Structure formats: C-alpha cells, structure tokens
Amino acid sequence: MKDPEKAASSRKQRRSSRSRVDVRWVTTVFVATILISGCFSFFSDLLLNRVQLAAAFAVLFLIVLIGILFDIVGVAVTTADEKPFHSMAARNLPEAREAIRLIRNANRVSSFCNDVVGDICGVVSGSASAIIAAQAVVNFTPTAATFFRLFMSALVSAVTVGGKAVGKTFAINASTPIVHFAARLIYRFRYFSKWLRALFRGKAAR
DSSP, X not given: OOOHHHHHHHHHHHHHHHHHHHHHHHHHXXXXXXXXXXXXXXXXXXXXXXXXXXXXXXXXXXXXXXXXXXXXXXXXXXXXXSHHHHHHHHTTOTHHHHHHHHHHTHHHHHIIIIIIIHHHHHHHHHHHXXXXXXXXXXXXXXXXXXXXXXXXXXXXHHHHHHHHHHHHHHHHHTXXXXXXXXXXXXXXXXXXXXXXXXXXXXXXXX
C-alpha cells in the first residue's frame, strides 16, 4: 500500500505543477493578446485612414473573416479525433505530428483561437466600423448619421455572430480535414522559418 503522506505529497506536487503551468500560460496569453491586438489595431487604422470607402469595407470584413476562421479552427481542434492522424503519421506525412500536437493541446489552441484572436477581431472590427461610419457620414444629416452608425454596428455584429454559428457547425462536421489543413500550414510555416534561419546563418558565416 502507498504511504498516505507520500500520496498527499505527490498530489500537492501535481497541483502546484498545474498551477505553475497555468500561470505561465496566462502570462503567455496576456503578452500575445497585447502584441496581436496592437498589430491589428495599428495596421487596420493605418489602412482604413488611407483607402477609399469600398476598400475600407473590404478591410473590415477581412478582419471579421479572420475571427471566424480562427473560431472554426478552435472548435475543430476540440472535436477532432487523433486516430486518422496516427495512420497519417505511420505513412510519414510530416503534418500529422503537428495535427496530433494540436489535438493534444486542444484547450490551449481553442483558447488562443477563440478567445485571443476571436475577441481581438471582435474589438478591432468594432473600432473599424466606427472609423468607416465616421468617414461615410461626413455629408449626412445628424439623424441619418446616427442611423448609419447603428446600421454599421448591427451589420458587423450580425455577420460575426452568423458567421461563427455557421462556422461551428462546419467545424464539428469537418473537424479532421480542418485540423489537417491547419497542421499543414503550421508545418510549412515551421519549414519556411527553418529555411530562413539556415539562409541567414549561411550569409553570416560568409
């Protein structure tokens, strides 16, 4: 039989280990949110203030689309099964390991995709719609300007909520191909970054 004191000590160690990991993850999410949100806000404001109204609408809906796509990936990762990717790994498909890693870290992946990127896109799209409305209502009467601002806010909210609702159904029904596609993108990004590092190291050695 196990010593009760040792068992209690091991439970305390596991709890403290989990708390350390949680603090590290929360800190990572906090820093990532600041960086991603700052970049999104900076580039969206820069573009929206320099382009025509039609292009500004395109930028706005691109931001909304990014939020919907990341929401789809977050849901797909939580519902996907590892088994198809184990068979892919047996066939030496390089992206299979990335897919398995995504599924085994589904909580963190979904938190990043749904909470971090999704919420950032929601906030940035709201500010972007306000900028577009301010540009569009220059020659409007005060009453018409108010109605247009309300219309923009309602339109962005409807497209975001409706897109995420459709996307979640799609993510649940097609979780395996979605995770496979995301894993392939991550693998290619890792391969490209390694190639760039090797290229710069070779130039530095010369």
